Every structure is written in C-alpha cells, then in structure tokens.
Amino acid sequence: TAETDAYSKMSLETEKMKESRPELFDFHGVPMIHYFTDNWENIQNFEARPDDILIATYPKAGTTWVSYILDLLYFSQTFADRQASIPIYNRVPFLEFEVPGIGSGKDLADHLPTTPRLIKTHYPVQFVPKSFWEQNCRVVYVARNAKDNMVSYYHFDKMNMIQPEAGEWSSFFQRFMDGKMGFGSWYDHVNGWWKKKQTYSNIHYMYFEDLAEDTGREIDKLCSFLGISPSADVKDKVVSGVQFDNMKKNKMANYSTIPVMDFKISPFMRKGKVGDWKNHFTVAQNQVFDEDYRKKMKDPTLQFRNEI
Template sequence: MDSSKSDYYENFGRIQGILMYKDFLKYWSDVETFQARPDDIVIATYPKSGTTWISEIVDMIYKEGDVEKCKDAIFNRIPFLECRKEDMLNGVKQLKQMESPRIVKTHLSPELLPVSFWEKKCKMIYLCRNAKDVAVSYYYFFLMVPVHPNPGTFSEFVEKFMDGQVPYGSWYKHTQSWWEKRNDSQLLFLFYEDMKEDIRKEVIKLIHFLGRKPSETLVDKIIQHTTFQEMKKNPFTNYTILPEEFMNQKVHSFMRKGISGDWKNHFTVALNEKFDMHYEQQMKGSTLKLRTEI
C-alpha cells in the first residue's frame, strides 16, 4: 500500500466491514448499548442527503412552528447519535441528558442502528437522495472537514464512492437496506427530489406521520423557515457555530447549493457512463428508483 493510500485511511476504521471514523469507533459500545425511548424519533440518512433540511422541518413540527424555540445549534437540538470526538462532541451523552421526546440524527444503516430503537418501535424517517448528487456533495464535504484526507480529483473520489470507500460505506447497500424496511409502519421513506419538487406535500406527509394535525399556518411557517436560502444564512442550521478545526467554511460553506441535478456540472461524459454501468449492477433487482433531476 503506498503512502497516499495509507494516508487516506488514517482517520478511518471499520465496523462490520463498513468504513467509519476512528473517533466514532473508539466508543462504539456506547452507541450499540444506547437505550431508546418509545417516543424517540430517528432521522436516518446516508451522508449528504438533506439531513439538516429534514431535521429542521421535523424540529419545527415538534416546536409547532415556533422559530424562537429553534434558536439553538441544530446539533444540540437534534444530537448526532454516533458522533464522538473525545468530550467535545458526544451524541450519546447529549441524548441521555435530553428530555423526551427526543429527535435523533444518525447515518447508520438498519443493521448498525442500536437494537433498542427497533425493540421500542420508535418512529423513523429515512431521507434518500440520488447517488450522483450525493457523490458531489460528499466530495465538497471531504474538502471542508479537516478529519478527511485529500479526496483527490472529483473522478478519483467518485471511484472511492462507488467502491464504498467512504465513511458509512456503500450508498447502494445503505439505501437498499432502508428501502427493504419501507413497508414497516414505524418507517417513513422519503425522497430528497420529492421534497425539492413539492415541499408542501412532503411536510404534510411528515406531520401526519408524526401524529400531528397539519394547519395551513403551521405548514406555511415550516416551508418559509426551511427554504435553502433561510437555512444557509441561519447560524443555527448552517454550522458556522462549529470551530474551524471541525468544519472549515473558508473552503466553502457547509450549505453549498441544495439543488437536484448539480452532478451535471461535475460528471464528465465518460465518468457518467462508467457510473451508470456500475449503478445498474449494484441496483440490479432493486425496486428502489430515484430521479437524478427534477
């Protein structure tokens, strides 16, 4: 293995064969043994799939559209379950100290999600985004978060992405394993592209799933507060509160474009053809269909 390859894996380890941040793995037993409460809500996504957007919407539903109650960093209101950086960031600790009902953020696949969430029949929301846009967003995330190695060129990174050599492993396995649970009454499976196309319809769907009653006023407030433009300038959702050592927004902002179809600005014709062929192999037999543009 040459030095560039070993450098790439320096801050990563594996859990059940899936690439993961070493800092998270150091305390993995805390994650595995985490005790869910029956009224917990789990927001699960593969990284860079609209996690912050869906999280803010769900929190606004719980806060009944009161923007004032959302004035704290999103990672405090909705702790990141498996996130751990010594004592500075500790999702498990944050969640244990929270009053119910808790909203839990995770990027874990169903197999890695603490078993107590399944046993307590907690409601779960999974947001899925097309693989090409995820790859683009993940590439930029690698560039701005110092724990990541240099991703190389975009096409080099896409190769790693296709091979599942990124934190949380294969996008194909992750999305399909959650898709297989879509008929479970405790899970709501949503698509990023549907949210971009008709946010009102998806917000109403979420409100119903969470056992609330939608009112026009509430839906309007949520839609207004969670537009990309609003969230990009909101210090409680744009991650500017985090120190530079965790997220360097001088490289570029955490909230970059928030659109569907940006992959067209990054994939060459050759890379796109290669990706499509690989995608077809990986998704063979799957009923999960995604739109790559709206």
C-alpha cells in the same frame, strides 16, 4: 472562565484535526472513521424511548433539512427561543458522534429536554442500536440520488476536518462507486434501509428530490406518518423556514458555529440543488457510473431521480 477554557480546548482539538485527517478502516464490514465508532459500546446500549424519532440518512442526503423540518414542526411554537439560540446539531444530536473537546452525540441525546427526542444517525441499518426497534420508534429515512449525493459528499470531505481527505475529484468518484466512504457504500445504505422498511412498518422513506420538488407536499406526508396535524400557520412557517436559502443564512441551521468545518473551502450548505452532478461528471464518468449503477441497483421498487 470555564467557558473560555472549554473554547481553547476546542480550538486546540480543531488545530490537531487540521493536521491529521482520519483514515478509513474496516469496522464490522463497513468502512468507518474512528470518530463514529469510538463510543460503539455505549451507543449500542442506548436506551431509546417509544416516542423517540430517529432521522437516518447516508451522509449529505438531506439530514439537516429533515432535522430542521421536524424540529420546527414539533417545537417552533413551544420553544421559540431555542430556534434563535441553540444550533440544530444540539437540538437534534448526531448519535454516533464522539469527538474529544467537542462532544458526544449520545450524551446529548440522553439529556435532551424535549419530547419527542429527535436523534440523527448516518449508520447503515445493521448498526442501529436495537432499542430503537424494540421500542418500535418511528424512523424517518432520507435518500438522495447517488450522483448528487456523491458531489455533495466530495465538497463536504474537502471542508470537514473530521472526514478523510477528499483528494482529486476523479479518485473520489472511483472511491464512491467502490463504496470506500465513511459509513460504507451508498448502494448498501439505501438498499439496506429500503429492505428494512419491508419488515418494519414504522419507517417513512423520503427522497431528497421529492422534498426539493414540493416541500409542502412532502411535509404533509411526513405529518401523516407522525400522526400530527400542525395548523396552516405553523405549516407555512415551516415551509418558509426550511427553504434552502433561509437555512443557509441561518446561523443556528447552517453549521457555521461548529469548529471542525472550514467554510473558506466550502459552506456546509452549498447548493441544495437536484442535478448539480452535471457540473462535475464528465460524459465518460457518467457512462461508467450508469453502467455500474445498473449492476448494483437490482431492486426495481427502489427508484431515484437524477433530475426534476
């Protein structure tokens, strides 16, 4: 059948990926891998609609968490069956994703049947297709403290075949500080989006740590930004559905159905904790990191918490 053919083609692509991890290269001044730049022209010409909602994050900063929150807020009542049958990565397409045999995020986004369309990106702010700004789309940006973000990215690179090899922790640690990561430097990313917020009022800038500390409170702020008022019942369902342990068990949310990730190495949803960096950073690494951080994070209005 066509489905079997598609599946064997996908398995073949996955095997190829396991053999050769992609390399980073300089793309318009940002380290990237080809899977997120191959469809560049088409993505730049993407036609956003005024009611689209763009979810933007640096990789491993809470993207799936916020995608799932938004999906439940908007569609848990009307499309209950979709929660049980369509993986989150098809409900909230990854715009720049272009992997042979697996799919194109742009095509998925173009054909989304829902209104609003929820679309995610890891692009630094300067790469976002201009139609999102022209249509004055709402953007939800999620930022996570650099130390936890680094640890999460490290485990992700170990298990994700379409990412460069993670290598040893000590060399990964250095690469992260140097910004030699897919989608560029964490510092450039969080600062670039923070600056954009000063001139473009339709950005809601959220912090992973706040969401972990009080999910309900942050969902209220998000609803207020989006101009929606879910019933108490819907809100309770969302808060419970997006608890880390519930999402980790949920096949439609935990990415276990995507063939490019090796769950034997690490689950896609690992801990979801604030402060896990303490289990990875040595005392010396922490000192080096803090010193480097002070030099790079000049804007006193952008503040992160490394623990809660």
